[in-house]
Amino acid sequence: MCAVRGLGKTYPAVRGRRGAPGTPEVRATDDVTLDIRQGEIFGLLGPNGAGKSTLVRQLTGLMRPDAGSVEILGHDIVRHPERAARILAYLGQESSALDELTVSLAAETTARLRGLDLRDARAERDAVLDELGLTALAGRPLKKLSGGQRRLACVAAALVGERPLLVLDEPTTGMDPVARRAVWSAVDRRRAERGTTVLLVTHNVIEAETVLDRVAVLDQGKVIACDTPAGLKEQVAGEVRVELVWREKPPLDVPEVAALRDRAVESGRRWTLRLAPEEARVAVATVTGGAAFAALDDFTLATPSLEDVYLALGGNARSAQGLVKA
Amino acid sequence: MTVVSADVLPSGPLAVPEAAGTGAAELGPKARLWPSMAAVYRAQLSRARVARIPLLFVATFQSVGILIMMRGVVDGGSHDAQFVVAGSSVLVVAYVGLNLLAQYFGQLRGSGGLDHYATLPVPPAAVVLGAAGAYASFTVPGTVLTALFGCVLFGLPMGNIWILAAVVPLAGAALAGLGAALGLLAPRPELATLLGQLGMSGALLLGVLPADRMPDAVRFLRDLVPSTYGVEAFAQTFGAHPDWALVLGDLAVCAGVGVVSLTVAAWAYRRAAVR
Missing domain, CATH: 3.40.50.300 (P-loop containing nucleotide triphosphate hydrolases)
Incomplete structure (x- = not known):
């Protein structure tokens, strides 16, 4: 029409x-x-x-x-x-x-x-x-x-x-x-x-x-x-979104956390990561156990949203923060 | 485009048969000039209750203040007094019609509010005329009050004060049309405000003072300001034997300026609405 x-x-x-x-x-x-x-x-x-x-x-x-x-x-x-x-x-x-x-x-x-x-x-x-x-x-x-x-x-x-x-x-x-x-x-x-x-x-x-x-x-x-929306999300179906919120500072002295930093989009205390399911499991296990857990305020594990699609399609990460998720 | 046969749709605009030949769907109705003008007029008038009352008070207070000030300089019942009273009364029209309307359209254009009207099937003239008419109507109480107060203060006869019934709409058309055109043509809202203020200052300085004592250059300028003709027409009627032909001539100038400026304003609206 x-x-x-x-x-x-x-x-x-x-x-x-x-x-x-x-x-x-x-x-x-x-x-x-x-x-x-x-x-x-x-x-x-x-x-x-x-x-x-x-x-x-x-x-x-x-x-x-x-x-x-x-x-x-x-x-x-x-x-x-x-x-x-x-x-x-x-x-x-x-x-x-x-x-x-x-x-x-x-x-x-x-x-x-x-x-x-x-x-x-x-x-x-x-x-x-x-x-x-x-x-x-x-x-x-x-x-x-x-x-x-x-x-x-x-x-x-x-x-x-x-x-x-x-x-x-x-x-x-x-x-x-x-x-x-x-x-x-x-x-x-x-x-x-x-x-x-x-x-x-x-x-x-x-x-x-x-x-x-x-x-x-x-x-x-x-x-x-x-x-x-479903069709678009299939394009990034192989990924899981992990969001980590630190209490004050990320515990960069933990080597696994330091390694994750390169792949995270940082926004204040919040890190957003897009990982393969197996990697996500390892990452969550790392931050919920041991030294990193003390520094962790909150974390979420979610299937990809249209925001992830936007990023996967080449939209730039800074503009993606202009998308509202509520 | 997806073709959906008309009988699968429930009744509604989409079930209307498509226009013959072109394959294009039938358009919704256009809003006709008079009903849409009436709707705009009514809406604008209702804005007065929310936003305009204090400004109307200011407009009247300003004119009454000028009358009181001029009473110390000009003798009651004199030829000059006729111009002071007529000028102060028409000033209310200039303040509201020219100044406030220029500001309104300037802000509407600057904020993107014109999009609302531009995406409705309404003739540009209806929006401009409706708004200008409403602003001219706002001025009625203030103008009448100023004229009555002036007549009492300066001892002028009130027998011909009914002429305001012609002066207010015609001077209103000229000044509100000018205000609308300035507001819609100004590239920035601040500029619209400035032009509206300047126009009102012109009407104030050139309208309230009697013309006889002005230098030629200023008198020429005075002849260029449309409010002058409203003032002249009204001032004439205070005399013992008004020259009605002159009054009609002055009012005809107001009407002419009104037609031209409202036409320009309607054109400016169309230009401002689609960029």
């Missing part, structure tokens, strides 16, 4: 001014090719700066690509960007257009601007607020809500008025588990009843694994992999 071919966007280099260093030319999206199928929840996963938001802006007609084509439900979005608004609903990261409205008016106004007449807009508004559990907050301005509640109100605005494609840029940021569940069940219901397709931008690997049908992994503007 959505075909992207050879999409590219390069931000020009910015010359430094007094005191401020310049930035080099950035290829935000680099020859991106994707096919999103009808009725699936398709994810774009990557750390900040990977090009997810640029790609989404190009798909929603908010930004003209330098090269390539975007076709949604048979419409050429590069040539007719204004048609995007009549095919899809977009939830951006910014809520400043709605901040000073009440939850109820934000949803109603958005519905009206999506072409619904007053009666339909109000009926849709009531239904969506009820579905997301926002009815009690309907009269409160978005500005006065907590971050997660405000995000939920923005989701409500995105869901009013039917659209065959929902483009959601990190919809559940800051939400508690109850609100998250409400969002995913509302999305699932639309998919089951109307065949709605969802394009989801996320840097939360756990969420990506649980809700996505397929995921494209982005790194520095390129799609480095595209498959189901």
